[in-house]
Amino acid sequence: TQLLEQSPQFLSIQEGENLTVYCNSSSVFSSLQWYRQEPGEGPVLLVTVVTGGEVKKLKRLTFQFGDARKDSSLHITAAQPGDTGLYLCVQNAGNMLTFGGGTRLMVKP
Amino acid sequence: DAGITQSPRYKITETGRQVTLMCHQTWSHSYMFWYRQDLGHGLRLIYYSAAADITDKGEVPDGYVVSRSKTENFPLTLESATRSQTSVYFCASSEGRSNQPQHFGDGTRLSIL
Numbered sequence: 001t002q003l004l005e006q007s008p009q010f011l012s013i014q015e016g017e018n019l020t021v022y023c024n025s026s027s028v029f030s031s032l033q034w035y036r037q038e039p040g041e042g043p044v045l046l047v048t049v050v051t052g053g054e055v056k057k058l059k060r061l062t063f064q065f066g067d068a069r070k071d072s073s074l075h076i077t078a079a080q081p082g083d084t085g086l087y088l089c090v091q092n093a094g095n096m097l098t099f100g101g102g103t104r105l106m107v108k109p
Numbered sequence: 110d111a112g113i114t115q116s117p118r119y120k121i122t123e124t125g126r127q128v129t130l131m132c133h134q135t136w137s138h139s140y141m142f143w144y145r146q147d148l149g150h151g152l153r154l155i156y157y158s159a160a161a162d163i164t165d166k167g168e169v170p171d172g173y174v175v176s177r178s179k180t181e182n183f184p185l186t187l188e189s190a191t192r193s194q195t196s197v198y199f200c201a202s203s204e205g206r207s208n209q210p211q212h213f214g215d216g217t218r219l220s221i222l
Contacts, residue, residue, distance in 0.1 A: 031208050042199050042213025043152070050208065088152070092208055095140055095159075099152040 004089055004100035012106045016078055021103040023072045023089030030093055032072050034063055037086040037102075048092070079107045112136075115200050115214035122190055123222050130185045130217045132200030138212070139205040141183040143167075143175065145196040146216070152199065158183055159205070190221045 005024045013019055023032070031050045035043035047056050049065035049072060056063045060083075062075040076083055084107050089100040113134040122128050132141065143155040144167075154167030156175040164175050172194060174186045183202075187194055197218050201211040 033208070033210070041215050042201070043211075044213070045210035048208050048210075094207065095203060095205060095209075096157075097142075097152075097154070097211060101149075101151045 004091060004098060006087075006089055006100040006103050008103060009101065010104050010106075012108065013079055015080055015107055015109050017107075018075065018077050019079055019105070020073055020075045021087055021105070023074075023100055025070050025091075027070065029065075029069045029072075029091055031091075032065060032069075033090040033092050033097075034072070034074055035088040035090055037088060039085070043086075043088055076105075079105075081107045081109050083107050113200060113202055113212055113214045115198075115217050117217060118215065119218050121220045121222065124190055124192060126190050128187045128190055128219070130187075130198055130200075130219070132183045132185070132214060134181055134183075134200075134202040134212075136202060136204075136212070137180060138202035139180070140203045140211075141177065142201040142203075142211060143173070143183070143185045144199045144201065145169065145194075146199060147196050155185065155198075187219075192221050195219060195221045 033048045034046045037043040047063045052069045053067045054065040060077045064073045086102045088102045091098040116131045142157045144152045146152045158164045158177040161180050197216045199216045201213045203211045
């Protein structure tokens with residue numbers, strides 16, 4: 001099982017600020033997914049990245065997959081209170097998900 | 110409405126009791142999963158099922174039993190609950206193809222006194 005390390009674990013920022021969270025592994029990912037979990041709900045898939053160097057954008061969220069496919073980042077521009085939640089990087093290998101510990105983000109109005 | 114539903118949302122029970130958590134999905138997804146989420150451990154897979162009557166252990170299966178007699182239902186039973194099983198439990202389903210999303214229920218918060 002591949003260990004996924006996420007940083008930071010906690011992040012509290014003001015509305016309008018930018019932020020980046022990271023996901024790292026000592027091994028190569030076949031692919032990587034990012035999920036967001038809001039309080040009292042289950043995780044919801046945001047994006048899947050497959051190719052090294054790939055960049056995907058989802059409105060104010062930008063996801064990048066490292067060239068060597070061992071790391072990924074999520075950048076949020078002009079964060080809003082609705083972005084508050086737990087961001088999880090996840091390896092999806094043959095339908096088996098391995099979760100990172102998550103970054104808990106709070107965006108204050 | 111289509112989706113995945115878990116019941117109950119909250120449950121309090123005592124050590125040694127049997128408790129069953131229910132999960133129902135309306136997509137006819139072949140795969141279903143049970144996870145537990147704990148502070149400091151994140152989400153960990155308990156059991157999964159690739160199809161009706163096919164189940165397999167995940168990372169933390171001890172103390173849990175599952176069954177899948179129908180595609181749409183995947184109940185999780187704690188045969189003799191222990192305090193260490195206090196957790197938030199999530200059920201999920203997926204189509205089964207590579208990189209397809211898993212769709213999660215809203216969870217059951219279980220407290221064992």
